Amino acid sequence: MTARETLPILGFLIGAVLVSLFVTSNVVLNFLVFTLILAIAAQGWNLLGGYGGQYSFGHAAFFGMGAYVSAILQQRFGVNAYPAVAFGIAAAAVLGYAIGAMVFRAGLRGSYFALVTLAFAEVLRILANATEITGGAAGLLISLNLGAGNLQFADRSSFLILGAVLLALAMLITLALEKSRLGAQLVAVRENESAAAALGVDILAVKLRAISLSAALTGAAGALYAQYFLYIDSNIAFGTWISVEALLAPIIGGAGTVFGPLIGALILQGLSEGTKLLIGKIPGLDLIIFGVLLILVVRFPLHRIPGLLAARWRGKGAP
Amino acid sequence: MTGQGRDPAFLAVRDLTKRFGGLTAVSEATFDVREGSITGLIGPNGAGKTTLFAMIAGFEQPSAGLVLLDGEEITGRKPHDLAKLGLARTFQIVQPFAGLSVRENIAVGAFLRLPKRRDALALAEQVGQRLGLGPQLDKPAAALTVAGRKRLEVARALATRPRILLLDEVLAGLNPSELRDFLPVLQDIRAGGVTILMIEHVMQAVMSLCEHVHVLAGGRIIASGEAAEVVRNPAVIEAYLGPGAAQRLAAHA
Numbered sequence A: 001m002t003a004r005e006t007l008p009i010l011g012f013l014i015g016a017v018l019v020s021l022f023v024t025s026n027v028v029l030n031f032l033v034f035t036l037i038l039a040i041a042a043q044g045w046n047l048l049g050g051y052g053g054q055y056s057f058g059h060a061a062f063f064g065m066g067a068y069v070s071a072i073l074q075q076r077f078g079v080n081a082y083p084a085v086a087f088g089i090a091a092a093a094v095l096g097y098a099i100g101a102m103v104f105r106a107g108l109r110g111s112y113f114a115l116v117t118l119a120f121a122e123v124l125r126i127l128a129n130a131t132e133i134t135g136g137a138a139g140l141l142i143s144l145n146l147g148a149g150n151l152q153f154a155d156r157s158s159f160l161i162l163g164a165v166l167l168a169l170a171m172l173i174t175l176a177l178e179k180s181r182l183g184a185q186l187v188a189v190r191e192n193e194s195a196a197a198a199l200g201v202d203i204l205a206v207k208l209r210a211i212s213l214s215a216a217l218t219g220a221a222g223a224l225y226a227q228y229f230l231y232i233d234s235n236i237a238f239g240t241w242i243s244v245e246a247l248l249a250p251i252i253g254g255a256g257t258v259f260g261p262l263i264g265a266l267i268l269q270g271l272s273e274g275t276k277l278l279i280g281k282i283p284g285l286d287l288i289i290f291g292v293l294l295i296l297v298v299r300f301p302l303h304r305i306p307g308l309l310a311a312r313w314r315g316k317g318a319p
Numbered sequence B: 001m002t003g004q005g006r007d008p009a010f011l012a013v014r015d016l017t018k019r020f021g022g023l024t025a026v027s028e029a030t031f032d033v034r035e036g037s038i039t040g041l042i043g044p045n046g047a048g049k050t051t052l053f054a055m056i057a058g059f060e061q062p063s064a065g066l067v068l069l070d071g072e073e074i075t076g077r078k079p080h081d082l083a084k085l086g087l088a089r090t091f092q093i094v095q096p097f098a099g100l101s102v103r104e105n106i107a108v109g110a111f112l113r114l115p116k117r118r119d120a121l122a123l124a125e126q127v128g129q130r131l132g133l134g135p136q137l138d139k140p141a142a143a144l145t146v147a148g149r150k151r152l153e154v155a156r157a158l159a160t161r162p163r164i165l166l167l168d169e170v171l172a173g174l175n176p177s178e179l180r181d182f183l184p185v186l187q188d189i190r191a192g193g194v195t196i197l198m199i200e201h202v203m204q205a206v207m208s209l210c211e212h213v214h215v216l217a218g219g220r221i222i223a224s225g226e227a228a229e230v231v232r233n234p235a236v237i238e239a240y241l242g243p244g245a246a247q248r249l250a251a252h253a
């Protein structure tokens, strides 16, 4: 990872700070914060799915784990928000490792892997809906306690900066992975497992590291969600919606690229909000339009052209 | 095996057997590969050569038998562990990382012993040049010709810095001039201290490269010896051309 390679990420951060300074519309800020949370969750999926070729349909498991563990620690045990969020992220990583150990050791790949991860997320959703410590069906409120020390901010622009910093971190982690031995081995596993094994790649170990890191990032998005909305329930935290968003954003924006998840999340949220705004009056029509636009975006990925050009340019310049 | 001094076998295969259900693909195969040699493994189609390689390299569990590398038993170990021990294989059906460049393909092999990206890329470049892939280094692997893909298979394996290379028909499908270019490359690899065991149908290459040849037919080793001597062996001729062929050939001569 060279300084030059981190420049686009720095540019993104500066852009986010500028937006937080000059944009005052709560609607817009809300939209951006939510998009950033999605982009972080999607960056987690991208690590395992985009770089490793393991398509999870159940990243809600990690999002929910991050959200619930950090919320429960704060609300039920009086833990400060910062360590609570850290524990939430760690718990998601451990869950990722545990699911990976079961699923990858059993040799599940492709659609089997996708289905089993979906099942894990669903089981967790049902459990969270039924147990007491999670607040059951009523959900869990984090008490309002404004202040940077509690990671709660009255203004949305502070959250925008927090989200942007976290996403920038996630992008830096992804970039570092891309340039590392683990990253090369992960991509090799995606391309051809037998060939990778023949070249000394420990496939199970590589997949386990990838799913742990992936789960940690998506868990961070979950914890940030809880911190922003101060409320979660099982359908939010472990719901299929976040599994789908985390997977669609990188696929639309460019799986296996550092900026793909952010680009995809912006497009997804833009389309979804845009259609709602324009044609919100007729119920269901916005969803239909959204669906059609989604198909068009997936079919004609025009927005990926800058990325492709950059890749060509890098390919020529780099050693 | 001789009783005098050190066992000369660098790779020793003992009674190695593989059954797929009712089919015995390899049956009690026993042979040695000497350190620093280029050894050939020949035999008709379906003889079990690739299956034998797959067992040695840890991709298939043997039904019975042993494999020893430099005196250490390695039977049934995982492919990646064997690669770390210095045993590398290529695939008869080439398996490029299609979405990666040639350089990145080779670098995956190089990363085995070099944790730093800069070093792995440098080794990939060096190995790529050595195998004549220099001009293609930044092309996608999917864009290579057949000959190029075979070279890439060897380059990736070589980048793991193996002690022994198992090459599965890396010369198949090459035209005569490509063949002429490739033979010295293999000799050069051996000269660099890498033992080579190669499955090969191109007899011209076997005769000029291999000091020792084992013949597998119907899953069994039916002959072993110097290349020139083995191809005159009546059992070998019959394995390739059918029963009675050796006699008929002798009568015509």
Ligand SMILES: Nc1ncnc2c1ncn2[C@@H]1O[C@H](COP(=O)(O)OP(=O)(O)OP(=O)(O)O)[C@@H](O)[C@H]1O
Pocket (backbone or CB within 6 Å): B020, B023, B025, B043, B044, B045, B046, B047, B048, B049, B050, B051, B052, B092
């Ligand atoms: N996974 C498998 N399951 C069942 N049968 C197999 C399997 N792999 C190989 N065989 C059978 O084992 C026999 C030996 O096959 P193998 O590929 O080892 O031969 P080979 O000597 O490499 O042939 P070729 O020269 O054509 O490459 C064949 O009859 C093949 O059909």
Ligand SMILES: [Mg+2]
Pocket (backbone or CB within 6 Å): B049, B050, B051, B092
């Ligand atoms: Mg074969």
